[in-house]
Amino acid sequence: MFFSGGIKNKRVKELRKNRGLTARELAQQLKVDTIEILKIEDKKLKEVDEPLKSRLTPVLRGDDLDKIPW
Numbered sequence: 001m002f003f004s005g006g007i008k009n010k011r012v013k014e015l016r017k018n019r020g021l022t023a024r025e026l027a028q029q030l031k032v033d034t035i036e037i038l039k040i041e042d043k044k045l046k047e048v049d050e051p052l053k054s055r056l057t058p059v060l061r062g063d064d065l066d067k068i069p070w
Helices: 012-018 023-030 034-040 050-061 063-067
Strands: none
Touching: 012 034, 012 050, 023 034, 023 050, 050 063
């Protein structure tokens, strides 16, 4: 997407709210504990450690919407 360069400088909480997800819903999609999401909410996406960041980025970017059969 055209804004993927700017997504890394935004906070996880802001990106999560833009997608309309609660911390619990995001944790369920990533199959992690809710507390893990709450720990990283105040960090920018580029500051999140790599294993979680690579799973988090497609969900917050909206890649899952590309799979909807219209």
